[in-house]
Amino acid sequence: MTNYTRRYVPGGTYFFTVRLQDQRSDLLxxxxxxxxxxxxxCMKRWPFEIAxxxxxxSKLHMIWVLPxxxxxxxxxxRLIKSTFSRxxxxxxxxxxxxxKRDEKGIWQRRFWEHVIRDQPDFxxxxxxxxAAPVHAGLVRQPRDWPYSSLRHRKMGLDPSRLRTTGxxxxxxxxxxxxxxx
Numbered sequence: 079m080t081n082y083t084r085r086y087v088p089g090g091t092y093f094f095t096v097r098l099q100d101q102r103s104d105l106l107x108x109x110x111x112x113x114x115x116x117x118x119x120c121m122k123r124w125p126f127e128i129a130x131x132x133x134x135x136s137k138l139h140m141i142w143v144l145p146x147x148x149x150x151x152x153x154x155x156r157l158i159k160s161t162f163s164r165x166x167x168x169x170x171x172x173x174x175x176x177x178k179r180d181e182k183g184i185w186q187r188r189f190w191e192h193v194i195r196d197q198p199d200f201x202x203x204x205x206x207x208x209a210a211p212v213h214a215g216l217v218r219q220p221r222d223w224p225y226s227s228l229r230h231r232k233m234g235l236d237p238s239r240l241r242t243t244g245x246x247x248x249x250x251x252x253x254x255x256x257x258x259x
Contacts, residue, residue, distance in 0.1 A: 084191065086149035091129065091194040093203040096155065097137040097186045104135035105184070107225055109166060113138075116161045120154050129200075130207045133225040134214055139207050141194065151191065159185045204228065 098105055106113060110133060117128075126148075129141040142151060163184040194200045211223035220226065 084152070085193050087193050088149050089144055089146040090149070091141065091143045091200065092151055093192040093194060093206075094140050094142065094151070094155070095137060095190040096140075096159070097189075099183050099186055101136050105166065106133050106138060107135050109162075110225060112165055113158075113162060116158050116165075119161065120157045123157065124148075124150065124154050126151075126154060128227065130204050131227045132207045132210045132223070134210060134216070139210055141200070141203055141207065155189055 113133065121128075125145055127143040129143055131140040132138065142154075144151060166184060168183060192203070194203060208220040208226065208228040211217045211226065212220060217223045220228065
């Protein structure tokens with residue numbers, strides 16, 4: 079079994095990717111009203127703010143802001159995924175490992191999370207949410223995807239100002255190398 083650890087930041091801002099087990103499914107957009115209801119139910123029980131979200135056919139991306147002192151995002155995802163699963167039919171094929179644990183086989187077991195560190199990191203992940211339907215080949219412009227909270231925001235798709243790493247030099251810097259010795 080893998081050693082999987084999560085980073086918990088009280089009152090933190092997190093980016094999540096949650097996927098269905100069947101990557102070819104369109105269940106999330108087919109049952110978008112159920113997903114919205116389940117998310118509202120969770121927000122009522124364990125409050126949090128959704129800063130940005132996009133629902134694609136078989137996965138979703140969200141940015142959540144948790145209340146001060148709260149780190150329980152796993153509890154919230156468990157409620158959302160389990161409640162959603164209870165209200166949809168089981169898939170035709172369920173993997174033996176999921177059947178053994180009495181899982182319905184709708185969702186992948188885990189989710190991916192990232193702690194948002196600062197404003198540029200937040201901006202980058204908001205851009206990822208806005209651009210996700212375009213990258214998935216579902217629409218030509220983010221504003222054309224109806225299942226995004228960012229569709230009415232003015233966001234271009236040029237991420238040139240959004241960088242996760244510095245630019246690599248195109249040629250060796252001989253002057254810097256000479257002074258390093």
